[in-house]
Amino acid sequence: MSPRTLATLVAMALLAVLPPVFYYTGNAFWLDLATRLTILAIAATSLNLILGYGGLVSFGHAAYVGLGAYAVGIPAYHWLYGGLEHLGLATTSGLVQIPLAMATCALFALVTGAICLRTRGVYFIMITMAFAQMVYYAIVSIEEYGGDDGLVIDTRSELPGLNLDDPIQLFGLAYVSLVAAMLIVRMITRSRFGMVLRGAKGNAERVQMMGLNTYAYRLTAYVISGAMAGYAGALLGNFTTFISPEMMDWTRSGELMFMVILGGGGTTGGPMLGAAAFIILEELLSHFTIYWHLPFGLLLIAVVLFTRGGLMGFFRGRK
């Protein structure tokens, strides 16, 4: 087993065991932290598919998380206050909300990706960010859903056999989802499709000369990634029970990118490690000083600059 696989498995084992132990020994706070970490790890894992493996520096990934959360919040709102019944969208059923979150995000990724992926480099970064800001302002402008004050989710998603009001069950769902997300990304990136995606990152012209339409492959990955981030958003909405456009702010997108790069893009476990390191450090540093942003930022930059391939770079196999 490679050192990387081992590191990933150990981290996942710790993540499975520690939070429940904390919870049952009276430290509910740490379970909360772990749940947030796990959900953000799913979002980071989805970003890794296009950023780490595809080389597509999308600076708007938080928009998908936000859209996913609103796909839970808006039906829950209408369920309570009326409206949209005719569309079947006044509901607290997770079996409606979660597919809605993923479909909305897939569609948004398809439409915006079709445009963004025609650009390269800095233009791609700017335009993905611009589309995300567009969603941000769109949500801000809708008074009914609270505008920039946000929206309280009064009732969590109802799923058969699960009670998401129970923090342990919510964590369990997030954890299982993270495992699934990691396995799916791993499977995709090792497949023939994944080879094209990775090849296009390394040398798109070469791959095109092989007769492959890199645009179509990238767009497909972009849509899969968006749908996965939407799923993470649906979980996040259930976790925070309060959603606001702030979730889609460009700084949130930046944080997701940082998690991927910090942990190690293009690896199965990297985004999860990055999300864990990010959330835990943020928590610890904010206890020491209210000026934690500066040392935190410097620390992150140091890791990115001095470890090749992020935290996963420490677990490189010998060659």
Place this chain on the structure above:
Amino acid sequence: MSILETRNLMKSFGGIRATDDLTLAVEEGELHAIIGPNGAGKTTLITQLCGTQMPDAGQVLFKGRDITGLAPHKRARLGITRSFQITSLIADMTVLENIALAVQARAGSSFRFFRAASSVEAIQSRAMELLARVGLAEKAGMVTAALSHGEHRHMEIAIALASEAELMLLDEPMAGLGPEESARMVELLRGLKGKHTIVLIEHDMDAVFALADRISVLVYGHIIATGLPAEIRANKEVEAAYLGEEA
């Protein structure tokens, strides 16, 4: 009928006419060498043939069909492949992965999400076969970036072979090779003669005269002569424009 034709191709960069009223016909099955001094516009011609650059005017025809506006990946599917003067591989993938990608592209089975690419036996074995053919079988598992320049040049050929393209555009495959590696490359190309139509751009005159069925001479973006190797050798104009400076 010619397999490849260009008609009055024009391409300028600012004030430089890199391709100037270039008309060329490549016959099916021949190895057609294009020689010319540095900056004559040889690579620029290749990029227009494979579609990564568009001509300002003129036409490119493949098997009689006008492909002037066709995207590179579509031309590749029609059966045109190229190798690059400046090695162009996927540096962070392994040697085998590079070749396997070209093989799966040819097989048309790239939109598959489930099985690991490395477990698709037909593709892997075909890629290994090609690596063996260019003498790189032992390096299959190495990261491409770790190989030498000469080995990269041979990988370029393996990728071109993987495409099973009817028409191969080879841009200076010998560039930067030592005498031994050059000799190996000449043998490799000799083995391809007749099986593929090859447009070979090369500065190495020994290689060109050893391999070519016909030679075209490109100077300032314009073909000044096309003929059999013996004719080109005897051509005074060519000698003045090009061969003279080599001797």
